[in-house]
Amino acid sequence: MRYYPDSKVELQGFVARNYDMLMNIISLGAYGSFINNAIAAVGIKPGDRVLDLGAGSGRNALLMSRHLDGRGKIVGLEISGEMIANFRIHAENEKNVEVLNKRIDQPFDLGEKFDRAFISFVIHGFPHPVREDIIRNVRNNLREGGEFAILDFNEFIVSEMPFWARIPFTKIECKYAFDFVERDWKKILSDFGFGDFTEKTFMKGYVRLLKAKKKG
Numbered sequence: 001m002r003y004y005p006d007s008k009v010e011l012q013g014f015v016a017r018n019y020d021m022l023m024n025i026i027s028l029g030a031y032g033s034f035i036n037n038a039i040a041a042v043g044i045k046p047g048d049r050v051l052d053l054g055a056g057s058g059r060n061a062l063l064m065s066r067h068l069d070g071r072g073k074i075v076g077l078e079i080s081g082e083m084i085a086n087f088r089i090h091a092e093n094e095k096n097v098e099v100l101n102k103r104i105d106q107p108f109d110l111g112e113k114f115d116r117a118f119i120s121f122v123i124h125g126f127p128h129p130v131r132e133d134i135i136r137n138v139r140n141n142l143r144e145g146g147e148f149a150i151l152d153f154n155e156f157i158v159s160e161m162p163f164w165a166r167i168p169f170t171k172i173e174c175k176y177a178f179d180f181v182e183r184d185w186k187k188i189l190s191d192f193g194f195g196d197f198t199e200k201t202f203m204k205g206y207v208r209l210l211k212a213k214k215k216g
């Protein structure tokens with residue numbers, strides 16, 4: 001069952017069970033160093049409480065936990081049973097890392113405010129009003145001054161991509177990704193009370209880590 005039938009980020013079955021391996025293969029082995037660098041750029045500090053939305057297999061959560069220095073925590077939110085099972089295996093010996101079976105597109109309250117929220121290759125895969133719900137949920141669960149980090153496609157015009165990038169993008173990506181890349185994300189986040197933007201691009205500029213702070 002999918003909540004959004006046209007979405008390709010609601011992963012199940014073989015893809016969900018083998019997501020990390022598939023990313024390594026599709027990227028011809030480049031994914032590992034890319035994700036290490038991207039997570040280093042998130043800027044997690046020892047003691048931070050970090051929310052990881054659509055946390056997947058826990059690969060990112062474990063990388064983030066290395067920056068905690070044994071303090072603080074990473075809380076993943078995930079709905080795929082296969083992903084949650086893999087996450088729990090990966091985080092078995094990590095006392096600061098956990099995953100909760102929870103939808104990120106519905107309001108939630110975890111009883112505390114987080115220092116950071118991280119969402120990696122998830123938010124592009126929803127209709128825009130659902131993306132706005134997710135941003136609202138992030139805002140409600142971050143402390144004032146807390147930082148929201150979006151690792152996802154950068155902004156670009158699909159028809160202007162060179163063929164080697166355009167063909168895989170148009171063949172593989174779900175329909176929601178096409179309007180995601182053509183939106184002004186700093187403007188969208190500003191409208192939700194975020195500011196102080198910093199960004200870093202990867203993968204020839206087609207991927208961006210966009211960070212924004214919650215304003216009072």
Ligand SMILES: C[S@@+](CC[C@H](N)C(=O)[O-])C[C@H]1O[C@@H](n2cnc3c(N)ncnc32)[C@H](O)[C@@H]1O
Binds near residue numbers: 055078079104105122
């Ligand atoms: C493309 S994967 C990315 C996983 C991970 N963030 C990463 O970068 O490796 C998208 C993830 O979002 C999860 N997801 C999709 N819709 C969700 C929702 N409504 N609530 C929570 N997680 C969701 C999927 O189950 C999947 O694990």
